[in-house]
Amino acid sequence: MRHLRAFLAVADEGNVTRAAARLRLTQPAVSRTLAALEQHLGVRLVDRSTHHLALTPEGVVFRDKAAAAVAAFDEALDSGGLRHWPLRLGHAWSAFGPYTTPLLRRWQELYPRTPLELLRIDDRTAGLTRGEVDAALLRGPVEAPGLVTEVLFEEERVAAVAADGPLAGRATLRLADLADETVVLNTVSGTTTVDLWPPDGRPAATLTVANTDDWLTAIAAGRGVGVSAASTAGMHPHSGVAYRPLVDAPSVPVLLARRDAPGHPELPVLAALAHEIVRQGIAPPAAGDLAQGG
Known part of the structure; x- marks a missing residue:
């Protein structure tokens, strides 16, 4: 050690x-x-x-x-953890989207002796590969070795634009509408890359940031536009940012990931509860019902 x-x-x-x-x-x-x-x-x-x-x-x-x-x-060696071993659930941004609060409340009702800790960690695997969490809610493909993932649901993509900019006046947007803009990319934990656009229509310029907060700040300041999953609109409203449905972009899978090794004994219970909450029909936000800037 x-x-x-x-x-x-x-x-x-x-x-x-x-x-x-x-x-x-x-x-x-x-x-x-x-x-x-x-x-x-x-x-x-x-x-x-x-x-x-x-x-x-x-x-x-x-x-x-x-x-x-x-x-x-x-x-x-944490003696406190032997009595109440918390289940640490990581996420890089937006957690479980619209299902976040139902998951936390239902877990507290059913398993009060096992605290469920939701931790935001700005990392592509939300701290999972580094051992900082027991499981993680991730979006998009995950290529880190040694992880097991399962799809919980699919999210539509949205465009994030400056609330006082011309693109905010549009009801919906397409990838081509963003190609002439500087696209802000979160290269640490985000899922969007220039490969989202067709080879002959990729953005003219990009701006890289390291976390969701800097991503929002850059867009609100008019330094560029962004693309994200629909839950970002509800989980990260910003007075300077307007979210608009991106009608021709593929959806984003929301995954529950764990290490391919023995882990917390309640991981199967967490997975089952997450799937149950999705099946209960608490619908993710429709593309037309997105926050209009906070």
Whole structure:
């Protein structure tokens, strides 16, 4: 665990000196620990050729494994968790859409001894691959290895435009209507890429951001337009953003994901309850009923 914690500190800080300060160790001690870990694994984890350390491709893969191992170790030693083991459900944005509140309320009614913690984590797998959560609500295809997913429902896509811009005056929009605009892309946890457009009609320019809040701010400021799932309109209303149905874009699957390994014993119960709530007919927002800017 000491070796894993040292590696994670270096990966997070990008600098051995800062990692040593964070761990309250000397710089030589952290360097020796990292070297010993690499020797044990037989691979180089960190590229030391520049002043700012960078992870090698092997280091990037190992980072998720190390983080999951450390999280599991810390959780196992949490005596409080032995009495009430919470079920941590991650999401990057919009959670379970219109089903979020029914899920949380129903869980509390049926399983009060197992707290269901809904955690927003700006990461493509909402912290699942790093061991920060037990399951995650994700949107779009997920290619991370070692995960098992199941589709809960499908969401229509919407365009997000500045509330005082010309596109906000349209009842519906098409992908071609956005192609001449700068498209704001959340490259950390979002699902939209330029591949959503046909090869001969892709956006003229893009602007990348790292989370939903920055995505909304950029659109409200008129710096670009965005594309998201319909639940974003209800879960993230913004006075400067208008959501409009995007009539020619494919729908987005909403997934429940877990690691392909033994996990929290209540995961099957969570999956069954999520499917039941969807079947009960609490309809996702129709494309024509979207928030008109907050």
